[in-house]
Amino acid sequence: xxxxxxxxxxxxxxxxxxxxxxxxxxxxxxxxxxxxxxxxxxxxxxxxxxxxxxxxxxxxxxxxxxxxxxxxxxxxxxxxxxxxxxxxxxxxxxxxxxxxxxxxxxxxxxxxxxxxxxxxxxxxxxxxxxxxxxxxxxxxxxxxxxxxxxxxxxxxxxxxxxxx
Amino acid sequence: xxxxxxxxxxxxxxxxxxxxxxxxxxxxxxxxxxxxxxxxxxxxxxxxxxxxxxxxxxxxxxxxxxxxxxxxxxxxxxxxxxxxxxxxxxxxxxxxxxxxxxxxxxxx
Numbered sequence: 001x002x003x004x005x006x007x008x009x010x011x012x013x014x015x016x017x018x019x020x021x022x023x024x025x026x027x028x029x030x031x032x033x034x035x036x037x038x039x040x041x042x043x044x045x046x047x048x049x050x051x052x053x054x055x056x057x058x059x060x061x062x063x064x065x066x067x068x069x070x071x072x073x074x075x076x077x078x079x080x081x082x083x084x085x086x087x088x089x090x091x092x093x094x095x096x097x098x099x100x101x102x103x104x105x106x107x108x109x110x111x112x113x114x115x116x117x118x119x120x121x122x123x124x125x126x127x128x129x130x131x132x133x134x135x136x137x138x139x140x141x142x143x144x145x146x147x148x149x150x151x152x153x154x155x156x157x158x159x160x161x162x163x164x
Numbered sequence: 165x166x167x168x169x170x171x172x173x174x175x176x177x178x179x180x181x182x183x184x185x186x187x188x189x190x191x192x193x194x195x196x197x198x199x200x201x202x203x204x205x206x207x208x209x210x211x212x213x214x215x216x217x218x219x220x221x222x223x224x225x226x227x228x229x230x231x232x233x234x235x236x237x238x239x240x241x242x243x244x245x246x247x248x249x250x251x252x253x254x255x256x257x258x259x260x261x262x263x264x265x266x267x268x269x270x271x272x
Contacts, residue, residue: 119183
């Protein structure tokens, strides 16, 4: 059983070694010329992540309620509840609900597949949030449209203790 | 995991057409991979990646889980009571192991 808080998270890119920093400094390079791992690893924006799962369609706002605490003390377990207004009939229902956390190491968090037999489009779950960020819930409707709700979340104890 | 501990909470009976809430809590570390344990070894990713629920043989719910799902994952969903039958829950773990549990819903 792993401990709830990881002792360390592996960085995808190693930081510059002291020797490299010294060498760069000695060469008198401007700050802007530093190979910046942070800059190279800029995460894709939320809009891009959303477009990928909706196949380019821009989801509408409304009809979906995303319940998530604004301030999270422990990113290791965050309770969320999502409701979509839908009659959940054969003709008009929610096909799936997808959750995206843009700054998680793996932004696609979860997907819930529903159908007419669900009765209501209502789910609850527990997530992990790596850091303070925007979290979005997108629902795919049987008619082909999408609806979205998002929330800015502040995480005081991140799921990955060093923010990686 | 030698033992698989799942708690399924739902009404034992319901009226036909009623929407029942099903709550599922599982004990699982959901190791997301890349962490270093106390001995300095890197823990490989091992999570439950899917929960599929069928009701009297018909699929009614599926939960695709990734590394952003918490340890000991909880999920709650709803289903319409149609006929008396078994709700069957099947979890799939990284590496191919599966775990199943069933719960009976009596429809009056």
